[in-house]
Amino acid sequence: MSMLSTPTSAPASGTDQVAALNATTLYRFFRAGDEETLALKGVSLTVAAGEFVVVAGPSGSGKSTLLSCLAGLDEPDGGSVLVNGSRLSHQSEPRRARARAESIGLLLQSSNLFDHLTVTQNVVLAQRLLGASRPVDASELIASLGLATRAHARPDELSGGELARAGLAVALANDPAVLLADEPTGELDHVTEAQVLQLLSVRAAVGLAIVVASHSPAVAAAADRVVHLVDGKVTPDA
Numbered sequence: 001m002s003m004l005s006t007p008t009s010a011p012a013s014g015t016d017q018v019a020a021l022n023a024t025t026l027y028r029f030f031r032a033g034d035e036e037t038l039a040l041k042g043v044s045l046t047v048a049a050g051e052f053v054v055v056a057g058p059s060g061s062g063k064s065t066l067l068s069c070l071a072g073l074d075e076p077d078g079g080s081v082l083v084n085g086s087r088l089s090h091q092s093e094p095r096r097a098r099a100r101a102e103s104i105g106l107l108l109q110s111s112n113l114f115d116h117l118t119v120t121q122n123v124v125l126a127q128r129l130l131g132a133s134r135p136v137d138a139s140e141l142i143a144s145l146g147l148a149t150r151a152h153a154r155p156d157e158l159s160g161g162e163l164a165r166a167g168l169a170v171a172l173a174n175d176p177a178v179l180l181a182d183e184p185t186g187e188l189d190h191v192t193e194a195q196v197l198q199l200l201s202v203r204a205a206v207g208l209a210i211v212v213a214s215h216s217p218a219v220a221a222a223a224d225r226v227v228h229l230v231d232g233k234v235t236p237d238a
């Protein structure tokens, strides 16, 4: 097995502990007419519980494609994705959906909030839709993200930072083992970005495995490890 990227700050590394996320030699091709794009060219990534990893790289380097494959929203053309030791890739869509609901929190570029629902209602709906096996207390979760006073506000009544934290609350509604986030601080000012990063670090400290795709130097600085993607491949640290 080729591990192009190994954890440097993972708890209990070198033991038999199962990684929260284990992607091995992922390939993904896209074909549009005669044109073929190799978006991922053998990407491997292992993330331990409690580790906060940033995937950095220029536009078009494959970050979003990688996150989609890690989430089981897209199927890699080659390689495998394991979540908590169970295979996610190359399973039927219902099985992938179940595994996603059970173990993965998603914060993608499109909002995961319904506009006509309050923050609390969004979290509770996410728990129902996910068939939460371990529903966390919505009020506690919302308060832990600093949104207690905004719990009954709708998304259009929230500031950018509050929106980011509300999206995070929905992503964490099912107490996932792994959080996958695509540019979660892309729209935020530096102060608000720092607050969101602090919340992510707190979550990692209690065992959440986090993979964030981001261009932001602040996100890279907050992470335990930065994986650089260039042209669909992991490159040695820049």
Ligand SMILES: Nc1ncnc2c1ncn2[C@@H]1O[C@H](COP(=O)(O)OP(=O)(O)OP(=O)(O)O)[C@@H](O)[C@H]1O
Residues within 6 Å of the ligand: 030, 031, 032, 037, 038, 039, 057, 058, 059, 060, 061, 062, 063, 064, 065, 066
């Ligand atoms: N559905 C698709 N069909 C065809 N090509 C695609 C598709 N999705 C992604 N690609 C191509 O795959 C490559 C990687 O795209 P991807 O969106 O993963 O990059 P990225 O690093 O996330 O970029 P950005 O930082 O701009 O979001 C790009 O060349 C892109 O054009």
